[in-house]
Structures are given as structure tokens and as C-alpha cells.
Amino acid sequence: MTSTPFRDTAKALTEHMDYIAMQVGCDRARSHSWWRNIVEHGPWKGQQARTAPPTPDEWAGIAKLFGTTEEQVCAMIAADWFGVRPGTEVSARVMQFAPVLDELSEKEAEALGVVVHSMASSAAPQGQAAIGSKKGLRPSLVVRDGRRPEVGGEESEEATLEC
Numbered sequence: 001m002t003s004t005p006f007r008d009t010a011k012a013l014t015e016h017m018d019y020i021a022m023q024v025g026c027d028r029a030r031s032h033s034w035w036r037n038i039v040e041h042g043p044w045k046g047q048q049a050r051t052a053p054p055t056p057d058e059w060a061g062i063a064k065l066f067g068t069t070e071e072q073v074c075a076m077i078a079a080d081w082f083g084v085r086p087g088t089e090v091s092a093r094v095m096q097f098a099p100v101l102d103e104l105s106e107k108e109a110e111a112l113g114v115v116v117h118s119m120a121s122s123a124a125p126q127g128q129a130a131i132g133s134k135k136g137l138r139p140s141l142v143v144r145d146g147r148r149p150e151v152g153g154e155e156s157e158e159a160t161l162e163c
Contacts, residue, residue: 003083004042006076009066009096011039022065029061030054043081053081069099 013022019032019039037051044050054062054077059070066073078084101109 004080005091006073006080007038007042008091009076010035013065014039026058026065027061029058053077066096067100068096072096072099 010022013025017025019035022035023030023032034051041051043053054073056074059073059077063070063073066076101112104112
């Protein structure tokens with residue numbers, strides 16, 4: 001995990017949101033000026049020398065904005081404001097996606113693995129991925145008409161990603 005996963009997540013949101021949209025997106029748990037201080041200065045170097053951490057009552061709104069759980073927001077706050085880190089090193093991105101990934105079925109998680117590995121692989125041709133699996137089962141993921149992807153588990157020599 002980075003030393004400031006809360007700030008990193010907030011900063012990433014500013015690529016497509018302004019501070020007022022962040023205030024609205026968190027159900028007004030925190031003001032636009034608070035978000036600006038966090039993004040621009042961090043929790044310990046705000047305009048008043050320190051920006052106060054969110055209270056437990058505000059975690060739900062921030063979790064909504066971040067697209068994660070209240071528990072993950074709590075862990076991010078602990079890291080940014082108090083230097084408390086979980087036992088493993090994970091990025092803010094991983095912390096954000098972890099709760100959602102745990103809600104997937106095994107088949108969906110395996111298909112997502114194919115997609116993620118294919119996107120990360122520079123050797124695979126665009127639009128296709130040649131990825132092996134431990135059991136010889138190579139899932140495929142087909143996205144059609146913007147609907148939820150169909151997940152298949154056909155045995156083949158390659159897994160194909162069609163978008």
C-alpha cells in the first residue's frame with residue numbers, strides 16, 4: 001500500500017471530477033474545500049497545518065464516492081492520518097477493488113483474471129490473450145451489446161477476449 005491510499009484515491013477522482021462533484025458524490029460527508037485540501041496538501045499539510053480525518057459517520061458517503069466499502073475507507077484513513085498499515089502491502093487501487101472482487105463468483109473471478117492478465121501482458125496481440133491456467137481450463141469472456149459479459153469455460157489452447 002502506498003503511504004497515502006486515501007489521498008491517492010481522492011487525487012485519482014479529480015481526473016474526472018471537480019471538488020464540488022466529490023462533495024456531492026460523498027453525500028456531502030465532506031466539503032469541496034476539505035477535498036481540495038486533501039488532494040493538494042494531504043492530511044498533515046493543509047492550509048491550517050492539518051486536515052481532520054473523516055468521522056465514522058462520514059465513512060459511508062466516502063465509501064460511496066470511492067466505490068468501495070466503509071472498512072476499506074477506514075483502512076485508508078488509518079494509513080493516511082495515523083500511519084497504520086495492514087500486514088500486507090497493497091495499493092489504493094487494490095484496496096478499492098478488493099470488496100467488489102470478493103462478490104464475484106469463482107467463474108467470474110477466473111474470467112476477470114483472464115481480462116486483467118491480457119491487459120497487463122505486452123506480448124499478447126490487441127483484443128486476444130494467450131493465457132494458461134493451472135488446470136488446463138481456459139475461460140473465455142465475451143462482451144456483447146454492452147451487457148454483462150458471458151463467462152465460458154471451454155477447453156482450448158488459447159483464451160479469447162472479444163469486446
